[in-house]
Amino acid sequence: MKATLPKPLEIHDLTVAYQKKPVLYGIDMEVEAGSLVGIIGPNGAGKSTLIKAVMGIIKPVDGYVKIFGETTRKAITRVGYVPQRASVDWDFPVSAMDVVLMGRFSHAGWFRRISKRDRIFAAECLEQMNMLPYANRQIGNLSGGQQQRVFLARALAQQSDLYLMDEPFEGVDAITEKAIVDLLKSLRNQGKTLLVVHHDLSTAKEYFDQLALLNLRLVAFGETQDVFTHELLQRTYGGKLTVLSEIGSRQVEQKQPPSAVL
Amino acid sequence: MFLLIWKRLRCALLLLALFWMPCVLSAAQISSNLEQDWINKAFRFWTFADSSIQVIALGAILIGINCGLMGGYVVSRRLSMFGDTLSHAVLPGIAVGFMISQSRDEVALMIGATFSGFVGVGIISLLKRYTKMKEDSAMGLVLSGFYALGICLITYLQKSSGGGMAGLESYLFGSLVGLSSDDLIPLCLCLAMIILCFVLLNKELLLSGFDPSFARSVGLPVDLLHFCLWILLAFCIVSSLQIIGVVLVSALLIIPAATAGLLTHKMSRLLLFSGILGALTGIIGCFLSFLVERLPAGPVIVLCSAFLFLTVLFFNPVRGILPSWIRTRKRGQRIRCENTLKACYQVLEESSFSSQSFSQTSLARRRRKSDAEIEREIDVLIREGYATRQIILLEQKSELPSENMISLTPSGWEIATRMIRNHRLWELYLTKEASYAPDHVHDDAEKIEHIIGEKTVRELERILDNPRRDPHGKLIPSQNDIDRGWLSPPLVTEK
Structure with a gap:
């Protein structure tokens, strides 16, 4: 019975190009329900592009994406998206509450007004991220970590089964980072599926159950302990050994032989 | 407001x-x-x-x-x-x-x-x-x-x-x-x-x-x-x-x-x-x-x-530019007032609270300011109802100028002790919890004392276990002392 359920995310031979220059080639990926997947790779590897292509924000040149066995457009209420924080104009006249309510739009439908129930639910989402006291603050008056929490509260308000997050750890303080990790794990434990773009190799191993190593191609995808290997990382980061040596030195600082990790 | x-x-x-x-x-x-x-x-x-x-x-x-x-x-x-x-x-x-x-x-x-x-x-x-x-x-x-x-x-x-x-x-x-x-x-x-x-x-x-x-x-x-x-x-x-x-x-x-x-x-x-x-x-x-x-x-x-x-x-x-200018000015006035009151307390403390009033010249000495400036500051205190002034003629018919004696009203006393408490509590907090050197904390406390709220004060008192002495050995007034309106001399001299 369970085997017949459609997968939360199925990417088949996906190729994406920006102005005719391909940035992702033939990506194949199938993600099981309840996985917490980290997408890692060097700058310009197409991590954000992969997420945007899945969300239908960028049209792929080739291949398709299926979400719970359907096209993204049809399954839109089942996918939640957290864009990069830098992609937004933070001076826009909206409050934290307004932003979280935006997560309810796909449920409310065109031309409809936001209902009282949506408001109560949005307040709960803010509360869950410890941001309720800031609900009426203009979004630009919040700190970076607080802004990211508001973004995650909005994702919670979407009540999705599959979440795609673009660098949620970018520029946040340690407390917020911990709060985000806790949130990711609790969502995973509720059976949700999460794909998270991440750039910090040193924490990737402990945060995610599965990793997708990306550099224009999908280099590897699997359980973290199988994928987070010296060889595969080297292939992903293609000769940029500086990154690896940096990780190695960090491991030495933690008094572990580098080989035990890499 | x-x-x-x-x-x-x-x-x-x-x-x-x-x-x-x-x-x-x-x-x-x-x-x-x-x-x-x-x-x-x-x-x-x-x-x-x-x-x-x-x-x-x-x-x-x-x-x-x-x-x-x-x-x-x-x-x-x-x-x-x-x-x-x-x-x-x-x-x-x-x-x-x-x-x-x-x-x-x-x-x-x-x-x-x-x-x-x-x-x-x-x-x-x-x-x-x-x-x-x-x-x-x-x-x-x-x-x-x-x-x-x-x-x-x-x-x-x-x-x-x-x-x-x-x-x-x-x-x-x-x-x-x-x-x-x-x-x-x-x-x-x-x-x-x-x-x-x-x-x-x-x-x-x-x-x-x-x-x-x-x-x-x-x-x-x-x-x-x-x-x-x-x-x-x-x-x-x-x-x-x-x-x-x-x-x-x-x-x-x-x-x-x-x-x-x-x-x-x-x-x-x-x-x-x-x-x-x-x-x-x-x-x-x-x-x-x-x-x-x-x-x-x-x-x-x-x-x-x-x-x-x-x-x-x-x-x-x-x-608006004008309202915020007014607010800044008001805050400046309040801080000046609080500083004068604090100095009044210190003058009283120097005399171990033996008398309820003190001379204007002793305050001027303490604040290192001219008599005219102190006169103005005291005028502000009197206008706000924080202090009273009595003119005492030192000697009948003498050529000597008369001496102004100042005493604090209950509300003036309350603010003065509160400022002193905030200042000393913060100094103690910095030395004890943030391991500052005792001679580094005064300037910081000069600013913090005016903006620290009662809630934070309670928090500090709890953390520091209701302390009575600041890093320099001086008394930190408690809420009781503030409410009572006066410090009894024995308490002050106790070591």
């Missing part, structure tokens, strides 16, 4: 209005030698006596609301320059529409203007895509190029057709003369469209403006929405041109919205305020332009809205 500022604001506005009216009236007087009495004219305007005034006033108000509402979106989406470019780019289209229809036919002008606006915007996006030109340069190029073309066409038309094309120049600077009720139809239509669009698509426009990629991810056609807004903007600009003119219509898009942005951070309120401000500037500008017939309507309306902007910038109660 805010109530107080509001009251002051009301006063200031009233004064401004009083000051402003004679200016207006005297200006009017100069120009209306041949015409009726200006009072009569003003009366005629504000009672909307005849239909031509009704039309003019309604037109100006409609333009104000339309541009104000559209401006709310234009400014919050950072499209101010875009609005400016668009308003200039429509000019050649108006001339061509004129040429084809051979009259001031609204529909022909509208089609021509919208088309030429399209071409202008198209050129901008082509330049951006195929050259290395930045967006602002591309806009500047299109803006000035199209404007020059429009002026050439209009001047040529006027020269070649004799008097038949009169009125075309009103598209440059705006005019209220000859506005007929038919001219109001496009304005009403535009307002209806804007309101319909904003009511129906409120949340969609908000989302696509704030976070386009998220909007796309929930399936909103962001580009289509953007295009709709663009068309609406073009329509709004074209319908306003006759009254306000090409050159300045963008000011009416930007200024009321920017003014509203000073007042609120909420989109719905921003639109409301912006619309109201737009209407207000429209009617006032229209009145002035009516009063002084030589003034063109457009610039007068824009001046009015700039004046309103300045008024709000200076007087708005939350972030």
